[in-house]
Amino acid sequence: MPDPTFGYVTPENLALFTDRYELTMMQGYVETGHEPAATFSLFFRKLPPDRGYLVAAGLEQIIACVEDLTFGDRAIAHLEARGFHEGFLDRLADFEFSGDLRAVPEGTPVFPNEPLVEVTAPIFEAQLLETLFINQVGFPSLVATKAARMRDVVDRHGGDQSLVDFGSRRAHGTDAGMKAARAAYVGGFDGTSNEAAAEAFGVPAYGTMAHSWVQSFPTEREAFEAFVDVFGEDSILLVDTYDTIDGTELAMAVAEERGVDVAGVRLDSGDLVGLSKDASAILRDASSRGDHGGDWSPGVFVSSGVDEYVLAEFLAGGGVATGFGPGTALTTSADAPKLDAVYKLVAVERDGVLEPSMKLSAGKVTYPGEKSVRRTETHGEYAGDVLGRRGEDGPGRELLVDVYDDGDLVYDLPTLDEIRERRAREVARLPEAVREIEAPETYPVEVSDGLAGLTRALRDELSARVGD
Amino acid sequence: MPDPTFGYVTPENLALFTDRYELTMMQGYVETGHEPAATFSLFFRKLPPDRGYLVAAGLEQIIACVEDLTFGDRAIAHLEARGFHEGFLDRLADFEFSGDLRAVPEGTPVFPNEPLVEVTAPIFEAQLLETLFINQVGFPSLVATKAARMRDVVDRHGGDQSLVDFGSRRAHGTDAGMKAARAAYVGGFDGTSNEAAAEAFGVPAYGTMAHSWVQSFPTEREAFEAFVDVFGEDSILLVDTYDTIDGTELAMAVAEERGVDVAGVRLDSGDLVGLSKDASAILRDASSRGDHGGDWSPGVFVSSGVDEYVLAEFLAGGGVATGFGPGTALTTSADAPKLDAVYKLVAVERDGVLEPSMKLSAGKVTYPGEKSVRRTETHGEYAGDVLGRRGEDGPGRELLVDVYDDGDLVYDLPTLDEIRERRAREVARLPEAVREIEAPETYPVEVSDGLAGLTRALRDELSARVGD
Numbered sequence: 001m002p003d004p005t006f007g008y009v010t011p012e013n014l015a016l017f018t019d020r021y022e023l024t025m026m027q028g029y030v031e032t033g034h035e036p037a038a039t040f041s042l043f044f045r046k047l048p049p050d051r052g053y054l055v056a057a058g059l060e061q062i063i064a065c066v067e068d069l070t071f072g073d074r075a076i077a078h079l080e081a082r083g084f085h086e087g088f089l090d091r092l093a094d095f096e097f098s099g100d101l102r103a104v105p106e107g108t109p110v111f112p113n114e115p116l117v118e119v120t121a122p123i124f125e126a127q128l129l130e131t132l133f134i135n136q137v138g139f140p141s142l143v144a145t146k147a148a149r150m151r152d153v154v155d156r157h158g159g160d161q162s163l164v165d166f167g168s169r170r171a172h173g174t175d176a177g178m179k180a181a182r183a184a185y186v187g188g189f190d191g192t193s194n195e196a197a198a199e200a201f202g203v204p205a206y207g208t209m210a211h212s213w214v215q216s217f218p219t220e221r222e223a224f225e226a227f228v229d230v231f232g233e234d235s236i237l238l239v240d241t242y243d244t245i246d247g248t249e250l251a252m253a254v255a256e257e258r259g260v261d262v263a264g265v266r267l268d269s270g271d272l273v274g275l276s277k278d279a280s281a282i283l284r285d286a287s288s289r290g291d292h293g294g295d296w297s298p299g300v301f302v303s304s305g306v307d308e309y310v311l312a313e314f315l316a317g318g319g320v321a322t323g324f325g326p327g328t329a330l331t332t333s334a335d336a337p338k339l340d341a342v343y344k345l346v347a348v349e350r351d352g353v354l355e356p357s358m359k360l361s362a363g364k365v366t367y368p369g370e371k372s373v374r375r376t377e378t379h380g381e382y383a384g385d386v387l388g389r390r391g392e393d394g395p396g397r398e399l400l401v402d403v404y405d406d407g408d409l410v411y412d413l414p415t416l417d418e419i420r421e422r423r424a425r426e427v428a429r430l431p432e433a434v435r436e437i438e439a440p441e442t443y444p445v446e447v448s449d450g451l452a453g454l455t456r457a458l459r460d461e462l463s464a465r466v467g468d
Numbered sequence: 469m470p471d472p473t474f475g476y477v478t479p480e481n482l483a484l485f486t487d488r489y490e491l492t493m494m495q496g497y498v499e500t501g502h503e504p505a506a507t508f509s510l511f512f513r514k515l516p517p518d519r520g521y522l523v524a525a526g527l528e529q530i531i532a533c534v535e536d537l538t539f540g541d542r543a544i545a546h547l548e549a550r551g552f553h554e555g556f557l558d559r560l561a562d563f564e565f566s567g568d569l570r571a572v573p574e575g576t577p578v579f580p581n582e583p584l585v586e587v588t589a590p591i592f593e594a595q596l597l598e599t600l601f602i603n604q605v606g607f608p609s610l611v612a613t614k615a616a617r618m619r620d621v622v623d624r625h626g627g628d629q630s631l632v633d634f635g636s637r638r639a640h641g642t643d644a645g646m647k648a649a650r651a652a653y654v655g656g657f658d659g660t661s662n663e664a665a666a667e668a669f670g671v672p673a674y675g676t677m678a679h680s681w682v683q684s685f686p687t688e689r690e691a692f693e694a695f696v697d698v699f700g701e702d703s704i705l706l707v708d709t710y711d712t713i714d715g716t717e718l719a720m721a722v723a724e725e726r727g728v729d730v731a732g733v734r735l736d737s738g739d740l741v742g743l744s745k746d747a748s749a750i751l752r753d754a755s756s757r758g759d760h761g762g763d764w765s766p767g768v769f770v771s772s773g774v775d776e777y778v779l780a781e782f783l784a785g786g787g788v789a790t791g792f793g794p795g796t797a798l799t800t801s802a803d804a805p806k807l808d809a810v811y812k813l814v815a816v817e818r819d820g821v822l823e824p825s826m827k828l829s830a831g832k833v834t835y836p837g838e839k840s841v842r843r844t845e846t847h848g849e850y851a852g853d854v855l856g857r858r859g860e861d862g863p864g865r866e867l868l869v870d871v872y873d874d875g876d877l878v879y880d881l882p883t884l885d886e887i888r889e890r891r892a893r894e895v896a897r898l899p900e901a902v903r904e905i906e907a908p909e910t911y912p913v914e915v916s917d918g919l920a921g922l923t924r925a926l927r928d929e930l931s932a933r934v935g936d
Contacts, residue, residue: 009642009664010478016664017642019634020675023663024699028681032694038684078667123684130678131662134637135645166487169602170806173643174477174485177603180640194599195491196477196484199546207488210598212813213496215825216506216591219933226500231492241827242930270830328806337805338638338796345680357683359709362738462710465687 009175011068015095016075018131023079027088029124036349037099039370040126042117042133043344048142048336052440053109053430055148055423056116057140057183060106060413063403065132066097097125101404104373105414107144107186107422108399109430111445113387114373116141118400120347120354130343138341139176140183142333147187148427149308149437150326155428157315162323164206165192166303167331180331186419193325201416208236208266208301220247224254228262235262236301239279240269248279252286255298261287264299264322272310273319276300280320299323307334308437346370358458367451368458373399382429388448477643479536483563484543486599491547495556497592504817505567507838508594510585510601511812516610516804520908521577521898523616523891524584525608525651528574528881531871533600534565565593569872572841573882575612575654575890576867577898579913581855582841584609586868588815588822598811606809607644608651610801615655616895617776617905618794623896625783630791632674633660634771635799648799654887661793669884676704676734676769688715692722696730703730704769707747708737716747720754720766729760732767732790740778741787744768748788767791775802776905814838826926835919836926841867850897856916 009017029035047054071079071092080089099121104110116137119126147163154161165184168177174196181197191204198205209227217223220242228235237254239247248265255262264283267275280300287296299322302314307329314321328334344366347354356369367387374386376396386394403411414422433441447455477485497503515522539547539560548557567589572578584605587594615631622629633652636645642664649665659672666673677695685691688710696703705722707715716733723730733751735743748768755764767790770782775797782789796802812834815822824837840856844864854862871879882890901909915923 008476008478009646010476013664013667014642016667017636017645018663019636019661020663020666020673021661021677022675024675025677025681028677028695028698029684031698034685034694036684038680040680075667078663082663082666082673123680127678127680130680131637132642135639135642138638139640139644168485168487169599170606170809171603172607172640172800172805173647174482174600174603175641175643176607177485178477178641193487193489195486195488195547195550196481198488198550199481199484199543205488205550207490207492209489209493209496210595211827211829212506212508212591212595212598213493215813215827216497216504216816217502218818226502227496230496230499240829243828244830268829269832328808332640332805334806337640337800338802340796341638345683348684350686359679359683360711361679361708361736362712364737 012072012074014065015069015071016078017135018128022127022130023084025127026124027084029127030088030091031085036123037120037354038123038126038345038349039118039120039347039354040130040343041115041346041371042137042341043113043115044339044341046112046340048339050438050440051145051336052434052436053111053145053427053443054141054339055144055187055427056104056108056110057106057144057186058137059103059117059403061136061140061179062103062117062133063409063411063413065136066101066404069095069097071095091124095125095128096407097121097404098407099125099404100402100406102400103403104399105401105422107419107426109426111385111443113367113445114385115371115400118370120370123348134341134343138339140179142336142339143180143183143330144187144423146308146330146333147184147189148423150311150330151188152427152435153308153311153315153437159315161321163189164323164325165189165194165330166325167327168192168194168197170328171331177331182416184330185416186423188420188424203416209238211238211241214238214241220250221254224251225258228254228258228260233261233263235260236264236266237262238268239265240267244270244275245278245282248282252282256286256290261296262298264301266301266303268304272302272304273314273317276302276319276321301325303327305329312437356454356458358455358462360459360462367447367455369451369454371400375399377429380429381431384444384446386446386448387451389450389454392448392450394448480540480542482533483537483539484546485603486596490596490598491552493595494592495552497595498556498559499553504591505588505822506591506594506813506817507586507588507815507822508598508811509583509814509839510605510809511581511583512807512809514580514808516807518906518908519613519804520902520904521579521613521895521911522609522807523612523655523895524572524576524578525574525612525654526605527571527585527871529604529608529647530571530585530601531877531879531881533604534569534872537563537565539563559592563593563596564875565589565872566875567593567872568870568874570868571871572867573869573890575887575894577894579853579911581835581913582853583839583868586838588838591816602809602811606807608647610804610807611648611651611798612655612891614776614798614801615652615657616891618779618798619656620895620903621776621779621783621905627783629789630658631656632791632793633657633662633798634793635795636660636662636665638796639799645799650884652798653884654891656888656892671884677706679706679709682706682709688718689722692719693726696722696726696728701729701731703728704732704734705730706736707733708735712738712743713746713750716750720750724754724758729764730766732769734769734771736772740770740772741782741785744770744787744789769793771795773797780905824922824926826923826930828927828930835915835923837919837922839868843867845897848897849899852912852914854914854916855919857918857922860916860918862916
C-alpha cells in the first residue's frame, strides 16, 4: 500500500522540500566555518507574455513555512541515510529562522527586478529558504494576476458579474488547487467550487450540477424536477446535456410547474455568446409571466473555457451572463504557466559589514545590494517606480515592509478580504494601458542613480578580476 | 498567525477537495432516493499540442486517495456550517468506497477517448471522486509525458546522459513539486533535486552548487577551493558566475592543485552548445595531464531552460554534456500545462441493469458504456488501438486492469522502477513518427463496430426525445 501521506508535504517533511544543493551548500558552510550574514532577494526578471503587471501573492504562505520549518526526526533520519554528516545534522535539528525579512504586501502589483521578498540572515538559514520561497510565491502570484485580469475585463465592461474558480480538477495537484482558489479570491473572484479551499480560507463555495446528474435520470425533465424539489430557489440547472435551448425552455417550464423561482441556468458548451442571448431571452420571458411580481430574475451562468480573452470577447459581443466559472485557464495560468522568479544573493557580510554582491552570468545579471522600491503617483494614478538601494531617499511610497526582525514576526497579517481590497485599489490605480490584456504598455521602473552607480562599479570590479 | 496546515491537503480535509456541486448532487441523490449504480470514465478528448501520446501516471495516488477518503469531524463540521443536511452528513460520515475500479497501469502510453480510469459504484460514491481523480491523474501524466519526450530525444541521439528534475521551485505548489519529481522518474529521469521527493519516493537526489556559494566567498577561487575541500570527488563546480570559460579553467586548476578528481562543472547560462564544447575541451585537457591514468573523466552538466526542444537542438548542434537539469519546462509542462481530462457518466443502472449513457453537448460528446481498450502490434511495434465495449472480443491486448473489486483493492501495486521500465518498454514500441516532438503523426485509435453502433443508436434515441 502507498504511504497515506503519499505525495503530500506536511510539517514533517516541509524542511526537506528544498533542492539538494541547498543542503550540500549548507553543510559546506558549516564545515568550512564560512558563515557570513547574507541578503537574498526574491524577484523575477521578466513579466510573463501579455502581462503588464504581476499581483504579488503568497506572503502568508511564506510566513507559515518559516513558522513550520524545522527538521524533525524523520527529516534528519532521511538526510543521515543519504550521507550528510553528523555535525551538520545537529545544526539542522536546531534550525530556527533568526533573520530579517522584508516583503511587498500581498495584493500589490509588482514589476521586473523589484524584490517581492528580501531576506537578511546567517547564510546557513537564508540559503535553505530559496526553493520553498520561490515555490510559495510564484504560482499564487501568477493566478492572482490571471484572476485580476478577468476581474478587470468585467469591470471595464461596466459589469458586476460573479467570477467563481471552477478549476481545482485541472490544477497541478491538490496544493495548487488550494493556492489557486485563494489567489483567485485575492485577484477579485467571488469564491471557488473547491470545498476544501472554502474551509481553509473562509471563502464562499459555489456549485451547480454536472451532466452526470442529468444523465443519471431517465429524462432531463425528471432530472430538473428532482433537483428543484430538493434545492428550490438555489437551483442552477445545467441545460446543455442534450440541447441548450430546449434545455433552457425545459428548465423554465419545470420552474413554473413547480412554482419555484430557480436561481438560473448554466451553459457549458457551444457558441456561448449566441446561446447566452437566446437563453436569457427565454429566462426573461419566463420571469415576466405569472405572478412573479418582477422580483424573479433568473441568471445565466457561463462556464467552458472561460479566461480573460474569452470574457472580453463574450462581453464585447453582447453575451449576457450573471456569472462565469473560469477553470483550467485560471488554475494553471494556462497562457503563462511559469514565472521566472529567482532568489539571488545580493549582499554578503565581509569584515562584519554587508557588502553588495552580484553575478555576471550572461543574460542573468542581478542588481546588487539590499533594495528599496518606491512607487510614485500623479493625480491618483501610479506614474512609475524607482528601484533603489535600501535607505536611499526618493519620491513616492516604499513598498517593502518589515515582516521578520531578528526572527520575530513583526507583521500584522491582513485578512484575505483586506488583501483582496488592496488588489482592487492598487490595480485600479495602474494606467489603463498597463492593464491591457494583450500587448500592455510597459510600466516605468527606473533604477536610481545610487543603484545604477553601484551596479556599474561592481560590474567593473568583478570583470577586472574574472578568473581570480 | 496562519494555520500551520495552511494551504495543504491532508487526510483530514482530503475528502473536501472536491467541487461543491459533487456534494450538492450527492445530497440530491440521497434526498430524492435516486441512488442507481453508475459507471464514470476518466479520459481526455485531445492530446496537448505536439504530443503524439500521453504517458498515464497517477494511479498510485488515486489508490492512496480512495484509501484515505473519509469524512472526519472537521469535514463534517465544515459542511454542516455551510448548510448541508444532517441525513446527508450521516451518510458522508460512513463514506467508504465499495465499488469497482479498472485502470490503465502507470507508464502506459494512452490516447484520446481511452479511459485511464473507469469506476462502477453507487452513484453517491462515484460522483464524489470526480474532482480528486482528475486532479491526481492529469498533472502527473503531463509531466511523465514531458519527461519521456526528453528521455526519447537523448535515446535517439544515442546518448546516455543523465536527466535530473531541477524544477521544484517553479512547480505549482509543493504537491506539484512532489508529483513532478515522481512523474519525471517514471518518464525516464534519473532523479530529482527535491529532497522531500527523494525521501517520499525513494529516488536519487542530485545537486551541485548555486551562484550564492560562489558569490559568498571573496573570490571564485576561494569558493571552489572550499567546496572541493569539503566534497572532494563529488564536487560539481558551477562555472558561470563571472565567466564560463575562465570559471572552467579555474575549476580545473583548483582540482589539479588540490589533487582532487572532481566530478565536473555545471553551465547555467549563455550559448550552451558553444560553451559546452569549449568547457569539455578544457576538461579533457585537464584529465589528460598529470597522473590520472585515464580514469578521470570530469563531466559537463547543463542546466538553464532545458526542455525536449532545447535538448534536441543541443545534441544536434554537437553540444557535449554528461547530464542535464531540466527545471521549469518539466515541472509546469510549460508548453502544455493543461490536459482536458474529464470524468463522465457513461452508464447508469435502470431496473437493475447498467445501461450505456451519453450526452450530446456541442463538441463534448462522450462514447457511452463501459469500455475496453485493446492494443495491437505488428513485428513488435504497436500498430493501433481498438476502443470498444467492455467484454467485446477483438485483437490485441486489453489495457484496462482490475484495481478495486467491490471496494477491495485487488491490484498489486508495481514499484516505481517497474513503472519506469514499463514506460521505457511501451514508449519504445510506439512508431517513431508518433514519438516526434513536433507535429507527431496520429496514432490510430479505431472505434469498434460494437461501440460505434451503440453510439449511433443512443445518439438517435436521445436526439429524438430532446426537450422531454
